[in-house]
Amino acid sequence: MSEVVASVIIVNFNGGKLLTHCVKSVLQSTVPVQVLVSDNHSSDGSIDFLNSEIQDSRLYVQMNGRNLGFAKGANAVLSLATGEFILFLNPDCMMQSDIIEVMLREMNKRPEVGMAGCLILNLDGTEQAGCRRRVPTPARSLIRVFRLDYPFPFLKDKGIVPHHETLPKEPVEVEAISGAFMLTRRSALADTGPMDEGYFLHCEDLDWCMRFREKGWKILFVPNVEISHAKGECSYPRPVRVEWHKHKGMIRFYRKFFRHQYPLVLMWCVICMVWLRFAVVAVVVTVRRIAG
Numbered sequence: 083m084s085e086v087v088a089s090v091i092i093v094n095f096n097g098g099k100l101l102t103h104c105v106k107s108v109l110q111s112t113v114p115v116q117v118l119v120s121d122n123h124s125s126d127g128s129i130d131f132l133n134s135e136i137q138d139s140r141l142y143v144q145m146n147g148r149n150l151g152f153a154k155g156a157n158a159v160l161s162l163a164t165g166e167f168i169l170f171l172n173p174d175c176m177m178q179s180d181i182i183e184v185m186l187r188e189m190n191k192r193p194e195v196g197m198a199g200c201l202i203l204n205l206d207g208t209e210q211a212g213c214r215r216r217v218p219t220p221a222r223s224l225i226r227v228f229r230l231d232y233p234f235p236f237l238k239d240k241g242i243v244p245h246h247e248t249l250p251k252e253p254v255e256v257e258a259i260s261g262a263f264m265l266t267r268r269s270a271l272a273d274t275g276p277m278d279e280g281y282f283l284h285c286e287d288l289d290w291c292m293r294f295r296e297k298g299w300k301i302l303f304v305p306n307v308e309i310s311h312a313k314g315e316c317s318y319p320r321p322v323r324v325e326w327h328k329h330k331g332m333i334r335f336y337r338k339f340f341r342h343q344y345p346l347v348l349m350w351c352v353i354c355m356v357w358l359r360f361a362v363v364a365v366v367v368t369v370r371r372i373a374g
Contacts (some may be wrong), residue, residue, distance in 0.1 A: 087113045087161035088172055088182050088265075089366060092153035094129070095122040097173035097370040099311060102132045104171065109138055110179040113186065117141045118159040119173075122149040128173075140347055150325075151282035152261070160276055168271060172262040178203055183355075185265050188253050188304050196270025196299025197291065199259030199274040200307035201249070209249070210311055212260045214303040220352045240269060249305045257295070261287030262311050270299045278331045283324060285331030293341055329360040 090108050094101050099117070108117050121129050123146055132143065144159050156170055167186060181200070189195050202213035208301050216222060265285060277286045291301055333356055341349055 085114060086116045086165040087117045088115050088167045088186065089135045089165035090115055090117045090172050091156050091163065092119045092171050093122065093152050093157055094119055094124060095149055096124045096126040097128045097154075098126055099131055101128045104173050104175055105132060105136060105141065106359075107176050107178075108171070108182075109136070109140060112180050112183045115140060116164060118162055119143045119305055120146060120150075120155040122151070122155050122178035124148050131175070149280070152284075153277035153281050153286040154279040156203040156237070157276045157279060162176050163268075165329070166268050168268060170264040170266070170268050171263065172311065175262055175309050176311075177309040182265070182311060183309050185280065185304060188302065188307075189265065190302070190325055193300065194269045194298075194300050195302045196274070196297075196305060197259065197292050198253075198265045198302040199256075199263055200260055200304050200309060202311045203308055205310060205312055208254065210262075210313060213262075215258045215260075217288065218335075219333075220340055220348060224355070232341050240247065242368045250303075251305070253302050253304045253306075253327055255300050257301065259301060259303060261290075262308060262313070264290070267299075270294060270297070273297050274299065281331045282327045282335060283331065284328040287333045289335055289338065300331045312317050322364045325363050325367065326361060328361075332356050358372065 087253055088111070092101070092108075093105065097104075105117055105119065108115060108123050117140055119129075119132070119141070121143060129143060138211050142162060143160070146158060148154060150158060151154075160168075167182075169182065169202075178353070185200060189198050199213055202210040212218070261284075275288070278289050281289060294301060333353055336349065336352060336356075344352075
């Protein structure tokens, strides 16, 4: 086997047949890759199906005895990665064979870039919110939750997700990218450290982007590279639980990076707002599932 250029880490939890489709698309890459699947105790037969469909020396599957969450699941196989670049990829993503090659070409032009993401599309072809984003500071989060950019249009450029804005024509530096596709440089990862395992699901990508930038590494968004992401397919059976972890992670993120930058009263207001939002979302999701 040729020397591995990129190691691809996929954390799976009940990814169904999407996992196998994802792995097949990665193995068709035009650069030498290894695929490391870290399975968080799936019960849907996704690993059995993967093993029955793919017999390839470039694929390694680690069976975790329980659901470790995304960060811990990814870190569990990190030591096995041999590539100079490491791609963290969701199991419900699909890509063309030259995606990694083109992304590496852009990163190699810019040695200061430690992490890069691409344009992530929904199944209907629209841009997925979050593939290019600004760090959700407490102030930006207030603007988003209370939709303050509607009565005050000048606040639109203060929002978190700029997917409503025109795509740039060339790769650009951004504050954060989506955890569905994070291509990292090994040296930058070693300098920054692995993902924070204090997050179970969601917000570990934002945390990592913050830490990369704090270490002086730039984050690149490449708009002319596209992958598709069936967002929500793997988490569909447990939407309220997923939302709980998402909101819990957001609070950890705020406390970790902003507690010394904002007045205590404002931080408590933000935390209360987060839990209030979770309560509303949980009710809405539950009603929709019952009605549907």
